[in-house]
Amino acid sequence: MNHFARRMSSLQASEIREILKLTRRPEVISFAGGLPAPELFPSDELRAVADQVLRHEPGLALQYSPTEGDPLLRHALARHMNRRLGCRVSEDEILITTGSQQGLDLTGKVFLDEGDVVLCESPTYIGAIQAFTAYGPRFVEVPTDDEGMLIPELVRLLSSHRRIRLAYVVPDFQNPTGRSWSSSRRMAFMQLMWRHGIPVVEDCPYGQVAFDGPAHRPLKALDRCDQLLFLGTFSKILCPGLRIGWVAGPRHTLERYVLAKQGSDLHTSSLDQRLVARFLERGRLGANLSAICDTYRERRDAMLGALDATMPPGVRWTRPGGGLFVWLELPPGADARDLLLRCLEHDVAFVPGGSFFPNGGHDNTLRLNFSNMPCERIVEGVRRISAVLHESLTELAHGSAAALA
Amino acid sequence: MNHFARRMSSLQASEIREILKLTRRPEVISFAGGLPAPELFPSDELRAVADQVLRHEPGLALQYSPTEGDPLLRHALARHMNRRLGCRVSEDEILITTGSQQGLDLTGKVFLDEGDVVLCESPTYIGAIQAFTAYGPRFVEVPTDDEGMLIPELVRLLSSHRRIRLAYVVPDFQNPTGRSWSSSRRMAFMQLMWRHGIPVVEDCPYGQVAFDGPAHRPLKALDRCDQLLFLGTFSKILCPGLRIGWVAGPRHTLERYVLAKQGSDLHTSSLDQRLVARFLERGRLGANLSAICDTYRERRDAMLGALDATMPPGVRWTRPGGGLFVWLELPPGADARDLLLRCLEHDVAFVPGGSFFPNGGHDNTLRLNFSNMPCERIVEGVRRISAVLHESLTELAHGSAAALA
Numbered sequence: 001m002n003h004f005a006r007r008m009s010s011l012q013a014s015e016i017r018e019i020l021k022l023t024r025r026p027e028v029i030s031f032a033g034g035l036p037a038p039e040l041f042p043s044d045e046l047r048a049v050a051d052q053v054l055r056h057e058p059g060l061a062l063q064y065s066p067t068e069g070d071p072l073l074r075h076a077l078a079r080h081m082n083r084r085l086g087c088r089v090s091e092d093e094i095l096i097t098t099g100s101q102q103g104l105d106l107t108g109k110v111f112l113d114e115g116d117v118v119l120c121e122s123p124t125y126i127g128a129i130q131a132f133t134a135y136g137p138r139f140v141e142v143p144t145d146d147e148g149m150l151i152p153e154l155v156r157l158l159s160s161h162r163r164i165r166l167a168y169v170v171p172d173f174q175n176p177t178g179r180s181w182s183s184s185r186r187m188a189f190m191q192l193m194w195r196h197g198i199p200v201v202e203d204c205p206y207g208q209v210a211f212d213g214p215a216h217r218p219l220k221a222l223d224r225c226d227q228l229l230f231l232g233t234f235s236k237i238l239c240p241g242l243r244i245g246w247v248a249g250p251r252h253t254l255e256r257y258v259l260a261k262q263g264s265d266l267h268t269s270s271l272d273q274r275l276v277a278r279f280l281e282r283g284r285l286g287a288n289l290s291a292i293c294d295t296y297r298e299r300r301d302a303m304l305g306a307l308d309a310t311m312p313p314g315v316r317w318t319r320p321g322g323g324l325f326v327w328l329e330l331p332p333g334a335d336a337r338d339l340l341l342r343c344l345e346h347d348v349a350f351v352p353g354g355s356f357f358p359n360g361g362h363d364n365t366l367r368l369n370f371s372n373m374p375c376e377r378i379v380e381g382v383r384r385i386s387a388v389l390h391e392s393l394t395e396l397a398h399g400s401a402a403a404l405a
Numbered sequence: 406m407n408h409f410a411r412r413m414s415s416l417q418a419s420e421i422r423e424i425l426k427l428t429r430r431p432e433v434i435s436f437a438g439g440l441p442a443p444e445l446f447p448s449d450e451l452r453a454v455a456d457q458v459l460r461h462e463p464g465l466a467l468q469y470s471p472t473e474g475d476p477l478l479r480h481a482l483a484r485h486m487n488r489r490l491g492c493r494v495s496e497d498e499i500l501i502t503t504g505s506q507q508g509l510d511l512t513g514k515v516f517l518d519e520g521d522v523v524l525c526e527s528p529t530y531i532g533a534i535q536a537f538t539a540y541g542p543r544f545v546e547v548p549t550d551d552e553g554m555l556i557p558e559l560v561r562l563l564s565s566h567r568r569i570r571l572a573y574v575v576p577d578f579q580n581p582t583g584r585s586w587s588s589s590r591r592m593a594f595m596q597l598m599w600r601h602g603i604p605v606v607e608d609c610p611y612g613q614v615a616f617d618g619p620a621h622r623p624l625k626a627l628d629r630c631d632q633l634l635f636l637g638t639f640s641k642i643l644c645p646g647l648r649i650g651w652v653a654g655p656r657h658t659l660e661r662y663v664l665a666k667q668g669s670d671l672h673t674s675s676l677d678q679r680l681v682a683r684f685l686e687r688g689r690l691g692a693n694l695s696a697i698c699d700t701y702r703e704r705r706d707a708m709l710g711a712l713d714a715t716m717p718p719g720v721r722w723t724r725p726g727g728g729l730f731v732w733l734e735l736p737p738g739a740d741a742r743d744l745l746l747r748c749l750e751h752d753v754a755f756v757p758g759g760s761f762f763p764n765g766g767h768d769n770t771l772r773l774n775f776s777n778m779p780c781e782r783i784v785e786g787v788r789r790i791s792a793v794l795h796e797s798l799t800e801l802a803h804g805s806a807a808a809l810a
Binding site: 003005006007008011012013035041043046047050054055059060061064065098099101102105109110112113116131134165235239242243256265266270272 | 410444452460463467468469470509517535540570644647661664667669670672673674675676
């Protein structure tokens with residue numbers, strides 16, 4: 001039998017992906033994925049752009065290209081970040097990645113030795129846990145509430161841990177909770193990071209998917225010490241299939257990312273980069289984003305309405321102002337994995353929340369996605385979960401009563 | 406200042422990529438890159454395919470897709486390997502990667518702990534050295550000649566090294582030497598690997614770019630112990646810009662690659678995978694490959710003719726039956742890096758061979774690429790290198806004579 005590297009024993013199949021396999025039957029109402037709505041992909045426009053690119057610049061779009069990325073796209077992204085996100089970055093502070101998942105992997109490769117500490121929110125994005133785990137770090141989870149990391153807890157953890165190599169955060173409409181950090185928490189967090197000299201990785205896939213007025217500026221716009229790496233992606237604002245993400249960060253650090261990326265995949269698809277660059281040139285990203293926000297806002301409202309109307313008492317959930325997810329907390333003692341198995345019998349699915357905590361626990365949490373189905377189906381799906389949950393919680397209460405008797 | 410992972414201190418900028426930056430002036434005749442000829446990219450056909458895909462299946466081509474790869478492409482590749490390469494693989498033994506460079510990175514991630522040994526040819530592919538180096542292995546170089554690894558040396562090295570985790574080989578028209586292994590060496594090598602239970606990674610980007618009759622079957626077609634991982638790519642037989650490669654290997658091992666890839670980039674571009682799958686369906690890969698071989702054959706002949714006609718005595722070179730490269734060995738004492746600096750003054754460039762030896766040395770070697778320019782330019786470029794080399798070797802001889810006097 002083959003001998004595998006030690007890291008492979010800690011890399012587990014993503015629970016979400018395994019569950020998704022169970023939910024492929026068309027009759028299942030699945031809140032489990034995190035898929036954008038495909039009916040909003042601007043496919044006609046992309047088809048026109050593909051025709052243009054393959055007609056006029058095939059020798060460029062089909063050839064090897066620089067590891068750093070297509071100069072046209074880097075230029076467009078610097079502009080985008082400066083105009084729309086209030087940042088100040090130049091195009092040579094941008095590296096194009098194969099989705100922002102690669103930004104996470106490169107972060108692990110560049111920063112992490114075995115045993116190093118990554119500070120993160122509790123809960124945090126599962127894809128980041130998976131990417132970093134390959135490099136053997138310990139995760140220190142900072143407790144959070146509706147406004148972001150709890151600052152006193154953060155201060156305590158900063159003083160009690162050595163080898164903190166980076167902080168990984170998703171301050172806008174986070175996956176899995178849908179929560180956004182308040183302005184004061186953002187500033188307090190950054191000041192602590194500056195003081196301790198800890199590089200910050202800001203993952204911002206949802207920042208522009210904002211339903212109730214403009215979103216916060218990213219942490220990147222606050223950065224004064226040039227130690228912040230911003231991860232962006234087109235997955236949620238254009239389409240995920242092209243795998244175009246980017247890292248914006250200080251040159252000195254980005255050089256390391258470029259070296260790491262050379263070994264990882266040489267460069268990101270030349271064609272896909274050029275398609276996105278030419279799409280941006282047409283100036284249609286804003287209109288596309290508005291359509292996405294309008295549709296997702298309705299779906300979020302449908303989901304929150306259905307939760308309000310049907311959930312049993314003792315269940316709490318977030319009220320996200322953007323993004324793709326709502327986060328539920330069941331009463332203590334309830335187990336979302338058990339609930340999922342029962343729900344699958346009623347053809348409805350979600351992701352148990354435990355996987356979003358790198359150090360485990362929190363089995364009474366779960367994540368619901370609302371971006372990828374019509375409102376009627378959302379309402380019906382929530383109704384089914386609520387019905388199953390009513391039953392489970394009644395049993396749980398009786399069980400507890402019986403145990404006490 | 407940021408603290409980077411230890412691995413970053415051994416990751417160096419690829420010398421080739423740095424040299425390429427110096428050779429972008431249009432007046433430079435550069436044999437340094439490894440670029441396919443862009444005039445042979447089937448861009449009209451790909452444009453038609455892109456139109457078809459984005460018209461009829463945009464929801465699939467632009468959406469997230471399975472880590473394992475597009476089922477249509479995996480199916481087509483299993484067929485391709487079985488029909489054209491004499492293998493026996495099924496589609497679930499195929500993982501699509503973001504170029505075969507990612508296949509190399511995943512190999513490192515799956516197999517290598519720090520200090521593990523990788524057996525490789527001497528010289529070997531620089532991209533593999535770079536990918537594996539991120540995982541901290543030692544390289545044990547097996548001496549080679551025109552028929553492949555020297556078997557007695559291999560036997561000796563196998564008995565004198567512990568922790569050999571894998572063997573990495575490029576048996577067909579290797580980068581950098583252009584050499585191919587003989588049938589008897591292939592069999593002797595595989596028998597030793599079976600006996601020692603060492604997984605083999607066969608990197609085969611050039612196997613089908615064969616000029617003088619059909620190429621050998623890949624080692625994969627010989628494999629009896631299900632411990633071989635075959636890395637394929639469309640970079641040299643279609644175009645490199647789409648970054649579509651694949652790994653064919655036993656399910657048990659491929660499962661680990663899938664886990665590693667989830668963390669690396671979730672999946673390869675859905676659009677690019679579907680483009681290649683639909684391109685293959687049209688049955689035009691064979692015609693495209695013939696055109697590539699015809700053009701490269703002429704260019705190789707031009708290069709070998711010019712070398713024969715102009716090189717000073719004492720210089721030796723390979724006579725590749727395929728691929729993209731010719732390998733030169735200068736007389737002992739000559740330094741290809743010095744030669745390059747002089748050649749750049751005459752607007753001609755190549756890659757010094759030292760970078761292809763993971764443990765250094767061999768400064769008297771160099772690599773010439775012949776795929777990416779017309780024959781006249783090849784002849785003129787070789788003439789210039791020869792002229793500079795005549796001069797250098799004369800100086801070298803005088804210097805040695807002076808030193809002896």
